[in-house]
Amino acid sequence: xxxxxxxxxxxxxxxTCTAFPFGFFEDSAAPTGRSFGFNSQAQYxxxxxxxxxxxxxxxxxxxxxxxxxxxxxxxxxxxxxIVSFLGAIDxxxxxxxxxxxxxxxxxxxxLFGADLISPDLQFSIGGPSPSFLGFGGILGxxxxxxxxxxxxxxxxxxxxxxxxxxNNNGHDLQVNYFQELYDLQPASxxxxxxxxxxxxxxxxxxxxxxxxxxxxxYGPVEMLVSSLTHCLIYALMSNHSTEYPDGILSNDIxxxxxGISTASGQLVYTRGTERIPDNWNRRPLGDDYxxxxxxxxxxxxxxxxxxxxxxxxxxxGVNTYAPLDIAxxxxxxxxxxxxxxxxxxxxxxxxxxxxxxPDALNSLQDLVMVLVQKVVDAxxxxxxxxxxPELTGVNQAMLEHYPxxxxxxxxx
Ligand code: HEM
Ligand SMILES: *[C@@H]1O[C@H](CO)[C@@H](O)[C@H](O)[C@H]1NC(C)=O
Ligand SMILES: *[C@@H]1O[C@H](CO)[C@@H](O)[C@H](O)[C@H]1NC(C)=O
Ligand SMILES: *[C@@H]1O[C@H](CO)[C@@H](O)[C@H](O)[C@H]1NC(C)=O
Ligand SMILES: *[C@@H]1O[C@H](CO)[C@@H](O)[C@H](O)[C@H]1NC(C)=O
Ligand SMILES: *[C@@H]1O[C@H](CO)[C@@H](O)[C@H](O)[C@H]1NC(C)=O
Numbered sequence: 517x518x519x520x521x522x523x524x525x526x527x528x529x530x531x532t533c534t535a536f537p538f539g540f541f542e543d544s545a546a547p548t549g550r551s552f553g554f555n556s557q558a559q560y561x562x563x564x565x566x567x568x569x570x571x572x573x574x575x576x577x578x579x580x581x582x583x584x585x586x587x588x589x590x591x592x593x594x595x596x597x598i599v600s601f602l603g604a605i606d607x608x609x610x611x612x613x614x615x616x617x618x619x620x621x622x623x624x625x626x627l628f629g630a631d632l633i634s635p636d637l638q639f640s641i642g643g644p645s646p647s648f649l650g651f652g653g654i655l656g657x658x659x660x661x662x663x664x665x666x667x668x669x670x671x672x673x674x675x676x677x678x679x680x681x682x683n684n685n686g687h688d689l690q691v692n693y694f695q696e697l698y699d700l701q702p703a704s705x706x707x708x709x710x711x712x713x714x715x716x717x718x719x720x721x722x723x724x725x726x727x728x729x730x731x732x733x734y735g736p737v738e739m740l741v742s743s744l745t746h747c748l749i750y751a752l753m754s755n756h757s758t759e760y761p762d763g764i765l766s767n768d769i770x771x772x773x774x775g776i777s778t779a780s781g782q783l784v785y786t787r788g789t790e791r792i793p794d795n796w797n798r799r800p801l802g803d804d805y806x807x808x809x810x811x812x813x814x815x816x817x818x819x820x821x822x823x824x825x826x827x828x829x830x831x832x833g834v835n836t837y838a839p840l841d842i843a844x845x846x847x848x849x850x851x852x853x854x855x856x857x858x859x860x861x862x863x864x865x866x867x868x869x870x871x872x873x874p875d876a877l878n879s880l881q882d883l884v885m886v887l888v889q890k891v892v893d894a895x896x897x898x899x900x901x902x903x904x905p906e907l908t909g910v911n912q913a914m915l916e917h918y919p920x921x922x923x924x925x926x927x928x
Contacts, residue, residue: 577642578788615806733920736868863904
């Protein structure tokens with residue numbers, strides 16, 4: 517059994533560093549910082565008229581992603597929550613400023629829940645939809661995003677419960693997790709759920725999964741997804757203005773975009789009611805949240821809390837977290853120590869994702885090759901800004917050690 521102390525030990529060996537400790541972007545364009553200013557006309561998201569908020573009705577799918585749920589509630593994607601691969605990318609780019617390569621990466625992983633025989637690769641942003649007669653070619657009928665556990669949907673999310681801990685529900689918000697995030701800022705106009713605040717919350721959620729979820733599994737894909745989706749909160753939900761060109765994420769905006777209201781002083785979650793507030797301004801155009809920002813942010817997160825680099829899982833109950841032997845897993849290309857070096861951790865998780873996705877599918881029929889190719893292309897899009905050591909294979913069998921991995925319903 518690994519105690520909390522040994523879990524946190526790597527903290528002690530990390531040198532204290534200042535800006536870009538890993539030499540990130542030494543030889544390429546650095547993130548350009550604050551040169552975008554604020555353009556009211558371009559950044560204003562008009563949620564009146566055709567894009568007015570309409571709560572989901574019976575039969576409308578909503579799921580684990582507050583971004584997609586809000587896009588559906590405002591008719592930026594179909595209100596029934598069934599969206600095509602390109603439709604999801606387009607709306608994410610246009611409304612939220614998630615860059616094409618970031619949106620494409622997300623949409624590619626979403627194909628795990630998609631109807632792969634539909635020509636435009638449709639998927640449900642929530643659960644399985646009766647509107648799909650076809651089949652996914654993976655697990656039978658298309659599951660929708662809500663049931664892509666350990667393919668996309670992952671444990672230790674910011675506000676969603678862990679799948680097995682909440683009776684196969686990894687898609688609904690658990691109000692106590694939201695409350696803990698909410699309580700990190702004052703209930704006043706001074707509140708700003710910025711990067712520092714979200715990083716603190718992320719560390720706590722990781723620790724909670726270790727202490728509360730006997731089936732906690734945190735493999736390379738899960739590590740990447742849970743790190744990245746935490747970053748989307750401050751990166752994409754903040755409101756931009758002349759005074760705050762880098763954005764402010766207030767109490768009210770956070771609640772609105774998470775489907776939370778207040779009744780008699782209590783926070784109340786109403787599933788599927790994520791709403792873009794009136795007078796909300798997105799990230800600057802031309803400064804979309806893409807590979808350069810994403811990699812800088814996740815590397816900064818892992819530097820802030822190096823225990824998040826210890827991919828692994830609980831092995832026999834709560835608080836039995838055992839990290840994976842990275843050296844063995846990668847045939848010596850990486851090790852726990854070298855993951856802290858420059859961009860190695862970012863290289864490792866994207867490369868491992870590319871290698872694990874075909875393995876997770878096992879049977880490479882024509883139908884699922886579409887998915888594999890989309891993921892491979894999407895990973896290339898993210899890795900294009902990095903120079904990485906070559907990783908040709910991983911020892912996937914080592915993951916069988918973790919009950920949370922083994923338990924996931926995998927196709928054979
Ligand atoms: C192609 C587009 C997208 C897809 C397929 C997608 C899919 C997902 C999925 C499957 C999750 C759950 C991951 C987990 O279990 O941790 C998630 C979480 C999340 N997504 Fe998206 N997403 C997309 C775009 C967006 C956009 C545009 C936003 C903008 C705000 C967004 C914000 C978030 C946030 C904040 C979470 C974390 C939720 C939480 O646990 O609190 N996503 N997304
Ligand atoms: C928002 O959209 C509505 C309806 O399409 C339009 O009447 C209104 O002028 C738009 N508002 C702004 C500020 O662009
Ligand atoms: C986030 O806000 C806090 C104040 O609540 C501030 O101390 C911190 O520097 C901010 N972090 C960033 C990354 O701006
Ligand atoms: C992790 O969570 C446990 C149980 O909730 C708590 O006792 C412990 O103090 C936490 N540790 C850290 C480092 O947050
Ligand atoms: C966004 O910021 C502007 C400028 O401070 C403000 O007028 C507007 O109300 C804010 N929007 C939200 C949803 O808080
Ligand atoms: C790697 O793991 C395999 C089995 O999982 C084991 O047989 C082998 O000894 C390990 N090698 C190293 C270098 O740890």
